[in-house]
Amino acid sequence: MSENVENRQLVVPGKILAKGMEFLPGDGAYRDQDEIRASVLGLVNFKGRAIKVIPLNGKYLPKRDDPVIGIITEVGYNSWNLDINATYTARMLVGDASDRYIDTNRHKLASVFGVGDAVICQIKKVDENMAVFVTARGPGLRKVHDGKLVYVNAAKIPRIIGKGASMVKMIKEYTETRMFVGQNGIVWIQGGNEELAEKAVLKIEAEAHLVGLTDKMEQFLSKESGKTINRDEPKPEPEAVAEGTEEKKEEGE
Numbered sequence: 001m002s003e004n005v006e007n008r009q010l011v012v013p014g015k016i017l018a019k020g021m022e023f024l025p026g027d028g029a030y031r032d033q034d035e036i037r038a039s040v041l042g043l044v045n046f047k048g049r050a051i052k053v054i055p056l057n058g059k060y061l062p063k064r065d066d067p068v069i070g071i072i073t074e075v076g077y078n079s080w081n082l083d084i085n086a087t088y089t090a091r092m093l094v095g096d097a098s099d100r101y102i103d104t105n106r107h108k109l110a111s112v113f114g115v116g117d118a119v120i121c122q123i124k125k126v127d128e129n130m131a132v133f134v135t136a137r138g139p140g141l142r143k144v145h146d147g148k149l150v151y152v153n154a155a156k157i158p159r160i161i162g163k164g165a166s167m168v169k170m171i172k173e174y175t176e177t178r179m180f181v182g183q184n185g186i187v188w189i190q191g192g193n194e195e196l197a198e199k200a201v202l203k204i205e206a207e208a209h210l211v212g213l214t215d216k217m218e219q220f221l222s223k224e225s226g227k228t229i230n231r232d233e234p235k236p237e238p239e240a241v242a243e244g245t246e247e248k249k250e251e252g253e
Contacts, residue, residue: 007046010056010209011038017051028053042155043209056209060086060154060184062132066123069149069186070134075110082119085154085184088132096124096135118144120180120188140180147178147190150198152205154185159208160201167214171200173229174221196224 004016011017015038017029025031028040029051038044042055062068062084070082070090080097082090094102097112113119120141121134136142152160161168161181168181176192189197200221207213222228 005044007044008211009044010042011044011053012041013038017044017053022049024050026050026052028055054158055155056153060084062086062088062090062123062126062130062184064123064126066183067180068121068123068134068184069144069180069182069188070119070121070184072113072115072117072119075113075115078104078109080109080113082121082134084132084134085151085182085186086132088130090123090132090134092119092121092134092136096133096137099137113143118149118188120144120182144188144190147188148194148198150187150189150201152185152187152201154183156205156208157181157183157185159213160187160204162214167204167217170214170218170221171197174225174227175200193225196221199224 004018005011017023017036017038019035021034023036025036026045026047028038028042029036030039031037036051038053040053040055042053045052045054060068068084068090070084070092072080073083073089074081078094080092082092084090092113094104094109097109102109102112119136120143121136122138122141123132124135125131125133127133159167162170168179171177172179175194175197177194177197178190178192179197180188182188187201189201200217203220204213204217207216210216
């Protein structure tokens with residue numbers, strides 16, 4: 001058994017990641033006899049015996065329970081269609097729009113969610129034909145009324161979140177903003193210094209492949225905000241929508 005690359009190393013398709021049957025290929029990797037090779041351009045991630053490659057590019061692939069942000073593109077009689085920044089359009093049935101009952105005979109669906117509205121929601125189901133269904137029922141899931149949306153490569157979301165949500169928490173501390181990070185590559189930012197928070201998100205996207213990114217981002221945020229935050233003392237965080245969803249698919253530094 002032997003490993004040929006280091007954790008977080010940038011690899012190209014076909015690169016040998018490890019040799020030996022003790023290893024198991026994960027996403028972005030495949031077995032070639034007794035070798036594990038990369039199938040995409042990305043960063044190596046070791047988790048026990050499993051090896052995967054986090055792609056640097058690519059469209060979002062919907063997965064059940066993923067927190068996402070969708071944009072309403074069409075209003076039907078009993079459902080909405082949403083753009084979730086993926087190859088596939090998502091659908092939300094009227095029963096998944098709210099915890100409250102919606103009488104379609106008395107209320108037009110456009111009064112609940114209209115075309116162009118941004119909705120924080122969750123992937124409820126992806127069937128065998130890649131029909132995607134989302135729900136807005138649950139804590140923190142709702143229509144977004146203000147703030148700004150930032151679009152990034154969905155493959156970079158784990159780095160924007162950080163280990164234990166460390167990166168997104170740091171951004172919120174320095175910018176005093178509220179944030180929701182969708183697994184589909186759409187980030188909602190509201191309040192505080194929205195401009196700096198957006199710059200930070202885009203900087204992480206551009207430099208996701210670099211080692212020591214957390215320290216680099218802290219220096220950047222400290223300089224731009226003029227603040228110095230003592231990491232030894234816990235700080236109260238600005239309120240966040242759907243708190244905890246940022247940690248759903250974290251990756252280590």
